[in-house]
Amino acid sequence: MMTAPYEQYADSRDVWVFAEIQDHERVLEGALELLTRGRELADALGSRLIALVFALDAEQYLPAIERHGPDAILCCSHPALKHYDSQIVPDMFADLIAERRPSIVLFPSTEAGCDLAPRLAQRFATGLTSHCTDLSIMDHPDYGPGLLVMKRPAYSGNAIATVICPHARPQMATVQQGVFERRERDDVATDIEMLPFSYDLTKLRIESLEAPLRWDKPKVPLEQAPVVVTGGRGLATKKNFERLFELAELLGGEVGATRVPVFNRWCGEERMIGQTGKTIRPRLYLGFGISGQIQHTASIVDSEIIVSVNTNAGAPIAALSDYVVTDDAGVFLAKLIERLRSEKRG
Numbered sequence: 001m002m003t004a005p006y007e008q009y010a011d012s013r014d015v016w017v018f019a020e021i022q023d024h025e026r027v028l029e030g031a032l033e034l035l036t037r038g039r040e041l042a043d044a045l046g047s048r049l050i051a052l053v054f055a056l057d058a059e060q061y062l063p064a065i066e067r068h069g070p071d072a073i074l075c076c077s078h079p080a081l082k083h084y085d086s087q088i089v090p091d092m093f094a095d096l097i098a099e100r101r102p103s104i105v106l107f108p109s110t111e112a113g114c115d116l117a118p119r120l121a122q123r124f125a126t127g128l129t130s131h132c133t134d135l136s137i138m139d140h141p142d143y144g145p146g147l148l149v150m151k152r153p154a155y156s157g158n159a160i161a162t163v164i165c166p167h168a169r170p171q172m173a174t175v176q177q178g179v180f181e182r183r184e185r186d187d188v189a190t191d192i193e194m195l196p197f198s199y200d201l202t203k204l205r206i207e208s209l210e211a212p213l214r215w216d217k218p219k220v221p222l223e224q225a226p227v228v229v230t231g232g233r234g235l236a237t238k239k240n241f242e243r244l245f246e247l248a249e250l251l252g253g254e255v256g257a258t259r260v261p262v263f264n265r266w267c268g269e270e271r272m273i274g275q276t277g278k279t280i281r282p283r284l285y286l287g288f289g290i291s292g293q294i295q296h297t298a299s300i301v302d303s304e305i306i307v308s309v310n311t312n313a314g315a316p317i318a319a320l321s322d323y324v325v326t327d328d329a330g331v332f333l334a335k336l337i338e339r340l341r342s343e344k345r346g
Ligand SMILES: Cc1cc2nc3c(=O)[nH]c(=O)nc-3n(C[C@H](O)[C@H](O)[C@H](O)COP(=O)(O)OP(=O)(O)OC[C@H]3O[C@@H](n4cnc5c(N)ncnc54)[C@H](O)[C@@H]3O)c2cc1C
Pocket: 156, 231, 232, 233, 234, 235, 236, 257, 258, 259, 260, 261, 272, 273, 274, 275, 276, 277, 288, 289, 290, 291, 292, 293, 294, 295, 296, 309, 310, 311, 312, 315, 327, 328, 329, 330
């Protein structure tokens, strides 16, 4: 009798999340969000949620991870893991997958996640869906129960692709920060398993001496900022763009950007909002000189109030905006800063 393809994976049920550490300082917000959704997926499958952390002094991150509901944490702590290393971590991760056979492995869509996930997908000859915007579980008449359903934008954001991976395991996805909500819970008992560090460091072809903290890191992650003032091409110069920081400070917010200022090196890529950047839902989004292409606006639509400033009253962003200002972005920005300053003084 022929075996249905999925039956080979009947023993492969757990959901794993790469609990990435950011700037050797904290657990990445996106990893905690993935744990929250991972918990729901594991519950739907009747399986276990496992978090994996590889870091220097990794024990310090365990309480934050535990609060997000994994059944177990696999933790490896070693000085060689101070920075994500694209030789050590994929090798260690691959050994664990080969030994323990998870059904699903999820990664944040970060530099590290987007380095690690494809390396693993290649080693296990399995599929990887990047930058997913939704994950759920379905039973399929041909491919069996418990399949991961991955949704992601396609055709420059003009369509949503629904992807499954019926013939290989693990099923793998990367997800951008801000896509899922993060929730703490206290109803799951978490086992901690400390893994020995047995990697042969003499195998390394490249040695990471230091990874700089990112120079332009927002003080508050953009996904959590109540106000995001965002600049686009219409601001025209780096000097104009930098005035956004003054406005953000006055409003108690953060600075975001479309892809254009990032490419022009007016700011770092951690400020990019959109399909290949962050997804935000602030109380107030203020957009200066932004046209409103779908790759940007898909990630701002959940903002409570959207205000746009553009010389072209018919720019697509106007249709999304609660308030539209038809003016030169640099001039209006300067006037607004001046007005807020004088109100503060008064
Ligand atoms: C696969 C893919 C992924 C992408 N991912 C992202 C992403 O994650 N984030 C992102 O932002 N983009 C992304 N893009 C790019 C995106 O398609 C747009 O090109 C980009 O968002 C446009 O940025 P913008 O609005 O700053 O510039 P433009 O589209 O060039 O718009 C500039 C606007 O400024 C206005 N303007 C001009 N002069 C002035 C002035 N003096 N004062 C006021 N307004 C003025 C113009 O009327 C215009 O509306 C992606 C594209 C692709 C193909």
